Amino acid sequence: GESVGLHLPTLSVQEGDNSIINCAYSNSASDYFIWYKQESGKGPQFIIDIRSNMDKRQGQRVTVLLNKTVKHLSLQIAATQPGDSAVYFCAETPDTDKLIFGTGTRLQVFP
Amino acid sequence: SQTIHQWPATLVQPVGSPLSLECTVEGTSNPNLYWYRQAAGRGLQLLFYSVGIGQISSEVPQNLSASRPQDRQFILSSKKLLLSDSGFYLCAWSVRNYGYTFGSGTRLTVV
Numbered sequence: 001g002e003s004v005g006l007h008l009p010t011l012s013v014q015e016g017d018n019s020i021i022n023c024a025y026s027n028s029a030s031d032y033f034i035w036y037k038q039e040s041g042k043g044p045q046f047i048i049d050i051r052s053n054m055d056k057r058q059g060q061r062v063t064v065l066l067n068k069t070v071k072h073l074s075l076q077i078a079a080t081q082p083g084d085s086a087v088y089f090c091a092e093t094p095d096t097d098k099l100i101f102g103t104g105t106r107l108q109v110f111p
Numbered sequence: 112s113q114t115i116h117q118w119p120a121t122l123v124q125p126v127g128s129p130l131s132l133e134c135t136v137e138g139t140s141n142p143n144l145y146w147y148r149q150a151a152g153r154g155l156q157l158l159f160y161s162v163g164i165g166q167i168s169s170e171v172p173q174n175l176s177a178s179r180p181q182d183r184q185f186i187l188s189s190k191k192l193l194l195s196d197s198g199f200y201l202c203a204w205s206v207r208n209y210g211y212t213f214g215s216g217t218r219l220t221v222v
Contacts, residue, residue, distance in 0.1 A: 008152060032208055043201050043213035044155070089154060096208040097143055097162055098170075101155040 008087060010106045019077040019109075023090035023102045028071060030092035034099070035064055035075045037086045044089060047075070077107075085109045113138035117202050117214035124221055130175075130189040132217050134202030137183065142204040144185040146177055149199040149216075161185060197221045 013019045025033065031052040036044035050057045050064045050073075057064050063076040073090050090102040114137045124130060136142055143162050147155040157170045159177035167177050174193050178186045185202060202214040 008154075034211055036213075041216075041218070043216045046212065091211070093208055097160060097168075098157065099145065099203070099205065099211050100157060101147075103154045 008104045008106045010108060012108045012110060013080050015080060015082060015109055015111050017080055019075075019080045019084070019107060021075045021077075021088050021105045021107065023073040023075075023105075025071050025073055025090065025092045025102065027092060027094040027100075028068075030094050032093040033064070033066060033073055034091045035062075035073075036089045036091060036101075037084075038089060038104075039086045047088075080107075080109050082109050082111065113204070113210070113212065115202060115204055115212055115214045117200075117217055119217060120215065121218045122220070124192050124219065126194055126221055127191045130187070130192050130196070130219070132187040132200055132202075132219075134185045134187075134214060135183055136185075136204045139183070139204065139206055139210075141182060142206050142210075144179060144183075145203040145205070146185065146187050147201045147203065147213075149201065151198075155201065159187070192221045194221050 034049045035047040037047050038044045048059045048062050048064050050066050055066050061078045065074045085108055087104050087106045089104045091099050093099055116135050145160045146158045148158050149155050159169055161167050161179045164179055164182055175189050197220050200217045205211045
């Protein structure tokens, strides 16, 4: 399948550890943010989202933190598993009709 | 529930040949529709988006065009493909700045 992540920054973690993936977004007018997971050869899969009126949101094993002051977004994955290995993208909506992606981070999980 | 369909999954086309990729959405009305391209090892670049039938916005100048002949149909076209058009093409939909769900993608190789 399509190979993603050849030129992307890589985060390597041991199975069972927590992972933190960071993202700097560009537009201060963005009010909605999404984290996606993309496996090789597949389309991006929604993980979790957050609106700008919140600074933290939790899902199952994942937490998204939003710092609007410094335009920073992070994704925390608890107890990382081999199945979490993928490329992770943050995305922002600078207006209601567009979704713009960040550059992505490849997560590698070692046993 | 909403579903999004893209086809074909893979395509190999010679330089100078035409292109037509189709995307359809089911289970929603008046969605925003999007075409993205992803080069190997890179992030997703927004190419076109549409907020309604016949309404197309282009994000980057290029050799491609898009059309929306029906509410839930979005087509990506080219009259003459270039080598640089190779990539992974992804369609997505959203409604009222929510959703942003992606199809499974088309891997296009121009030879």
